[in-house]
Amino acid sequence: MAALALSSKGVVPFCTQNAAQRRACRNCRVITRAALDPSAALAVSQQTAAFAAVVGAEAIFTGLNTPSTTPGRPTIPVTLAGIAGTLVGAGLISQGDRVGTIGCAVSLLTAAFLMTNYIGRVKDTPFDPNDWPGAKAWPAVMILISFFEFAASFQGALDGLSMLRQP
Incomplete structure (x- = not known):
């Protein structure tokens, strides 16, 4: 299951699943956000x-x-x-x-x-x-x-x- 997030590269999918499901999901990207811009x-x-x-x-x-x-x-x-x-x-x-x-x-x-x-x-x-x-x-x-x-x-x-x- 993927959701969309707005980033500097536009709208990109990020994974909302737990770690085990994320490993199996090949279409999902995890976005790490900086705590301070x-x-x-x-x-x-x-x-x-x-x-x-x-x-x-x-x-x-x-x-x-x-x-x-x-x-x-x-x-x-x-x-x-x-x-x-x-x-x-x-x-x-x-x-x-x-x-x-x-x-x-x-x-x-x-x-x-x-x-x-x-x-x-x-x-x-x-x-x-x-x-x-x-x-x-x-x-x-x-x-x-x-x-x-x-x-x-x-x-x-x-x-x-x-x-x-x-x-």
């Missing part, structure tokens, strides 16, 4: 790697331009943990399949971790009316960028999970 995996891994670069650049820029006694200044351990988690996620995403879905989850959690860190930095940074746009500007922008990374990783994870559920 390769083009989506490439896009999400590139965005994740770019996010890691932005996190590092912001920490270096803010760290060099902010006195060490100022509250809300980036901390090295948190920044390095965020960069490491993001790069591990990007590496796993680039593998595709189920590993890519796990990489999306790692990137998702890392983006959420960094987003909460940036929210804390905005709260801790003192307001100075003479300084425009102010010391809170960089952490506030990084909250937005972290949200974009969170959304991209979430979409990649949903894509990977939906491909795993299909027959």
